[in-house]
Amino acid sequence: MLSVPEAQQKLLPEISPLLQSRYRILQTVQLMQPIGRRTLADSLKMTEREIRKETDILREQGLLDSLKSGMVCTDDGEVVIEKLRALVYEWSGLTQLAKLLENHFGLQRVIVVPGDYNEDDTVLTLLGKEAAHQFISTSFDGQIVAVTGGKSVASITQFLHPADTHNITFVAARGGIGHEMQMQANTLVSTFSMQMDAQYRTLFLPEHLSEQAYQAMLTEPMVTEMMDYYDRADCVIHGIGSAEEMAVRRNSSPEDLRILEEKGAVSEAFGYYFNAEGEIVHRIRTIGIQFEQVQRSKQVIAVAAGKQKVKAMLSYFKVAPEQTIFITDEAAAKAIAEGLPSYK
Amino acid sequence: MLSVPEAQQKLLPEISPLLQSRYRILQTVQLMQPIGRRTLADSLKMTEREIRKETDILREQGLLDSLKSGMVCTDDGEVVIEKLRALVYEWSGLTQLAKLLENHFGLQRVIVVPGDYNEDDTVLTLLGKEAAHQFISTSFDGQIVAVTGGKSVASITQFLHPADTHNITFVAARGGIGHEMQMQANTLVSTFSMQMDAQYRTLFLPEHLSEQAYQAMLTEPMVTEMMDYYDRADCVIHGIGSAEEMAVRRNSSPEDLRILEEKGAVSEAFGYYFNAEGEIVHRIRTIGIQFEQVQRSKQVIAVAAGKQKVKAMLSYFKVAPEQTIFITDEAAAKAIAEGLPSYK
DNA sequence: TAGTTGTGGGTTGTATTTTGTCCCACTGTA
């Protein structure tokens, strides 16, 4: 039997795309306010005219307000966004996509946000919003959270806020990742804890240690303390990288690159490299959380988006712990789904 | 707080009129199938082009089918009509209008169907559909139903069908109304009973009896039997007429017309004339159901539509029994509501 | 059986709306 929204969609098929795009615009305004027509159009890869038409309607409906400094979302607008989120996700098939991936990968929860990470800057923001929401809604007193680096994980920052919980400790899951300070685990744990009024522990270490130096480090109090934290980690927040991309970004030696290629490394997560079958084929020789420790933690939040990471996702999720909550974008989710036999 | 449909309406204000008109088209197709573009356009007072555009979409959605003999509503279409009825009535304010009239007149139930009786032929059909639904859903074994004449009541015919109930008897509430056989109470009870496989009793009598003849008639077995039926009537189905209109249609004598005008008769129902205050000012001297008998009956279904009858409705509903279910059209309901202080 | 009415589909020139692309005056910030 047909539900009312389904019947509505049958009678008015043209409203579905309309709803999608208008919702997306309003949502983006909310995220980037105050924002102007042109910036908005660039960001959503739409024409200025289209943006203008839609925002005029939204303004007339009182969901949007135009200040001299740009357009902002009104209170009514925020309520509407909240109320229609489920409907929009349902109609655009995101809910179904998510369920499909959940079943296929055997994960606790998959969240698919609309848009394409490569096309639309706001997708990153949506990823962060959802991830932050997942994290905060399950956080508890004294929680220990291991955090890796990366753009996706960094996007969470702006949506963290002081919660009712106390004594949360963020620990950097590994040493520095290289040049980009903004994306380093060490930087992130510090900003995360600032946003949430929490504690944090950093670990500054060079990426490529010699065997000798590595062994020496293992007995350092600073290091053993971190190892202890890793062992007690309640939650792990991490990204998933494509192997080549990561190796390049890490300035790996030609030798390492050769090894990775030889062993068929496809994906990377918290310092481990996995091949297409999900087997660990390499590990960066530095201090960091162990895969076993990740598997033991109560909660794992994985954030990754973009079509270019599909292969990596397919690889890593062969072995990902089932308590993982995975947050990705529509483009990647669709690309994964299209490779599945159960997807029409 | 906003409901989801309300939020949807805020975000997509243009769908409301779209939904209205498309629903109306689909509904009309269902009622008049098979029907062509031009007839449909005439009937709905829309342009052929518009009908064409909308029906093309409906056909594409599989809610409509085009045969050589015209367009018909598919099963899917009927399901959609059913599912969206409440939503359409809500959005077009019909539910609110109905509640308003219910409270103001103190009636058990008011049903307002969309459209204008004077503009749109299908409104009559909708009235009939709703009235038939109300009647059938409450009918019971051995029920005695008194029926008056008129176009509105006649519209019920096509929607009556054999029900689970047995031994229903339709009785003509009064003698003949004059020329138009199709609308006479006597004709209607016969067609009603044919549709429902029920019994019926007719009463053929001239309209204007002399006092002498009237008194003589009262003792006739044929008449006393009818009087007995009237006394035991469980349900009364009647229309409401404007006084002038009815008097003219009944070929009343100039003297009667003068009396009616003098006494300020505004409305007419089952042979009684009421003034603006709802007082009985005149009665046709013929055998028929008594007002007291109507008031005693368990259920009363009143059907009347069109702006020209608003005055009559306002008059009659001053004294209408509270167990009345009143079915009218949007145009009349709005006209009534606009006269009320509580209507913005 | 001949005629009439109503049917869906097709066509075409014209109105109307939508769209792309500017310009402008203004403002907050660096």
Place this chain on the structure above:
DNA sequence: TACAGTGGGACAAAATACAACCCACAACTA
């Protein structure tokens, strides 16, 4: 003060919707 970004205005061009037909056909009527 320079500048990047803002909303609002304007206008020609492109796209679309529109009205007004015609046609072959089916179903019914006389």
